[in-house]
Amino acid sequence: xxxxxxxxxxxxxxxxxxxxxxxxxxxxxxxxxxxxxxxxxxxxxxxxxxxxxxxxxxxxxxxxxxxxxxxxxxxxxxxxxxxxxxxxxxxxxxxxxxxxxxxxxxxxxxxxxxxxxxxxxxxxxxxxxxxxxxxxxxxxxxxxxxxxxxxxxxxxxxxxxxxxxxxxxxxxxxxxxxxxxxxxxxxxxxxxxxxxxxxxxxxxxxxxxxxxxxxxxxxxxxxxxxxxxxxxxxxxxxxxxxxxxxxxxxxxxxxxxxxxxxxxxxxxxxxxxxxxxxxxxxxxxxxxxxxxxxxxxxxxxxxxxxxxxxxxxxxxxxxxxxxxxxxxxxxxxxxxxxxxxxxxxxxxxxxxxxxxxxxxxxxxxxxxxxxxxxxxxxxxxxxxxxxxxxxxxxxxxxxxxxxxxxxxxxxxxxxxxxxxxxxxxxxxxxxxxxxxxxxxxxxxxxxxxxxxxxxxxx
Ligand SMILES: Cc1cc2nc3c(=O)[nH]c(=O)nc-3n(C[C@H](O)[C@H](O)[C@H](O)COP(=O)(O)OP(=O)(O)OC[C@H]3O[C@@H](n4cnc5c(N)ncnc54)[C@H](O)[C@@H]3O)c2cc1C
Numbered sequence: 001x002x003x004x005x006x007x008x009x010x011x012x013x014x015x016x017x018x019x020x021x022x023x024x025x026x027x028x029x030x031x032x033x034x035x036x037x038x039x040x041x042x043x044x045x046x047x048x049x050x051x052x053x054x055x056x057x058x059x060x061x062x063x064x065x066x067x068x069x070x071x072x073x074x075x076x077x078x079x080x081x082x083x084x085x086x087x088x089x090x091x092x093x094x095x096x097x098x099x100x101x102x103x104x105x106x107x108x109x110x111x112x113x114x115x116x117x118x119x120x121x122x123x124x125x126x127x128x129x130x131x132x133x134x135x136x137x138x139x140x141x142x143x144x145x146x147x148x149x150x151x152x153x154x155x156x157x158x159x160x161x162x163x164x165x166x167x168x169x170x171x172x173x174x175x176x177x178x179x180x181x182x183x184x185x186x187x188x189x190x191x192x193x194x195x196x197x198x199x200x201x202x203x204x205x206x207x208x209x210x211x212x213x214x215x216x217x218x219x220x221x222x223x224x225x226x227x228x229x230x231x232x233x234x235x236x237x238x239x240x241x242x243x244x245x246x247x248x249x250x251x252x253x254x255x256x257x258x259x260x261x262x263x264x265x266x267x268x269x270x271x272x273x274x275x276x277x278x279x280x281x282x283x284x285x286x287x288x289x290x291x292x293x294x295x296x297x298x299x300x301x302x303x304x305x306x307x308x309x310x311x312x313x314x315x316x317x318x319x320x321x322x323x324x325x326x327x328x329x330x331x332x333x334x335x336x337x338x339x340x341x342x343x344x345x346x347x348x349x350x351x352x353x354x355x356x357x358x359x360x361x362x363x364x365x366x367x368x369x370x371x372x373x374x375x376x377x378x379x380x381x382x383x384x385x386x387x388x389x390x391x392x393x394x395x396x397x398x399x400x401x402x403x404x405x406x407x408x409x410x411x412x413x414x415x416x417x418x419x420x421x422x423x424x425x426x427x428x429x430x431x432x433x434x435x436x437x438x439x440x441x442x443x444x445x446x447x448x449x450x451x452x453x454x455x456x457x458x
Contacts, residue, residue: 006042009058015051015091018043028088029080031069032133034314035389036077040067043086046109049163049171049197052087056195057169059085060447067450068195071111071135075319076418078138078191078450087195089137097122102203103160108196110136113308116301124203125300126158130350132305133313140199141190142414142452143368145376147240147269147303148206150232150356156187156366157357158202166194167447185438188367189428190413191451192435193442210277211303212268212284212295215248220288221264221336227287228266228351229327233374237356238272239280245339245349249310254292262342263291267350269303310346310382317382318393320400321415322407323373327351331406338379338399343392346382349399351375369431373408378415413452424452433457 010017018028028043044055059066065084072079089109095118097104113132127148129139144155161175174183185193228243246265248254270280274297339349354376363371379399381392410426425432440456
């Protein structure tokens with residue numbers, strides 16, 4: 001069989017096929033993380049499943065690297081490459097809500113902003129991330145942690161079915177009975193098994209939620225973390241709170257003379273009855289003196305986009321993630337030391353709790369292996385100036401290294417950097433071998449390798 005050409009690809013697909021001589025190329029090749037300034041040979045802006053099939057077949061038969069891009073938020077920049085094919089799913093963002101069954105089906109390039117907009121119209125939502133511009137694709141395939149995790153589980157726990165284009169160009173339905181091994185693997189195994197052209201989710205009655213942002217002096221960071229460790233153990237599942245370290249942005253509710261100062265903070269989300277919201281905020285208001293707070297009800301999609309301005313497209317970033325069963329005193333000490341050095345407004349540490357409903361799924365029921373972890377901390381540096389690269393990366397690495405002795409061997413794949421490939425077996429621990437078997441079934445030649453890669457079993 002002869003190697004297909006880009007001209008042949010253009011004849012075959014109706015979607016835009018963009019190469020370096022097109023004016024759209026510069027924008028089309030860019031991903032969220034500005035560290036990855038790459039030059040693919042061709043970008044297919046897929047509009048429908050037929051475009052995806054053609055793109056998969058083309059990359060495979062041409063022997064080119066293939067990046068699959070949903071929302072483009074991958075910290076290691078997996079959504080782009082040099083000299084390969086990018087299958088950009090961002091035009092595939094249609095969301096269909098069925099309010100009777102409380103389900104929604106969304107295209108593979110949908111963002112959480114698109115999704116929440118569509119479902120909120122019916123007073124419904126499901127677990128997504130804390131930023132609205134993140135794709136449902138990458139976030140869900142890695143697990144999916146957010147405000148609703150304690151109440152409704154990870155995003156994958158709400159996934160009912162997926163339509164997947166596998167490496168052989170076939171379209172497969174994956175659900176609990178149909179291609180059940182594939183369905184198991186895509187729930188946590190990332191983009192290793194094919195291109196998900198649509199996701200079907202279970203929704204829940206989440207409409208307006210009660211939110212509190214509390215800023216405390218750094219000297220109370222230990223108190224905050226110890227409080228949270230105990231509080232969140234058996235707090236009502238309507239709480240989706242997490243502690244953070246945060247340089248104060250220039251927001252009205254923070255005294256002007258404190259803008260730019262470093263604080264520890266609590267981001268508190270209450271999805272229970274709104275008239276219980278004030279009471280729900282009380283423990284956080286009382287744990288230490290509050291320097292600044294913003295408290296009140298808001299639509300769930302508004303909360304989901306509250307952090308968006310801090311992470312604009314093109315900002316440079318570097319991430320590390322861990323799983324933690326018990327937040328030890330030594331871990332808290334490390335947080336206080338390194339969190340206090342958070343370099344700027346767009347850098348942070350979020351300590352996401354993943355107990356509650358997330359623990360009601362077994363550690364081998366899906367590919368997500370750490371159902372016994374209580375927290376998934378993420379350390380993120382995000383900055384604009386390339387001159388700051390090494391300093392910012394070092395801050396994340398030092399912070400991470402200090403937490404490693406107090407953490408599990410593996411971490412959450414979606415919080416991994418491009419230098420974390422060596423952690424892949426630990427990230428999946430008891431599920432790793434089964435994942436390599438499923439990989440061999442659906443992608444024996446590892447076409448989908450630009451990801452936290454699970455190689456096929458030999
Ligand atoms: C600002 C920001 C906030 C974040 N907040 C959270 C959070 O609150 N909770 C959380 O869990 N994670 C969060 N993350 C991490 C996020 O889950 C990962 O970066 C995720 O990979 C992003 O998905 P994406 O579709 O936007 O990214 P992309 O870069 O488009 O995709 C990442 C990888 O996922 C795979 N992929 C994406 N879509 C598909 C698809 N349809 N079919 C097959 N494979 C696909 C591909 O392998 C791709 O390389 C955040 C990331 C950022 C940058």
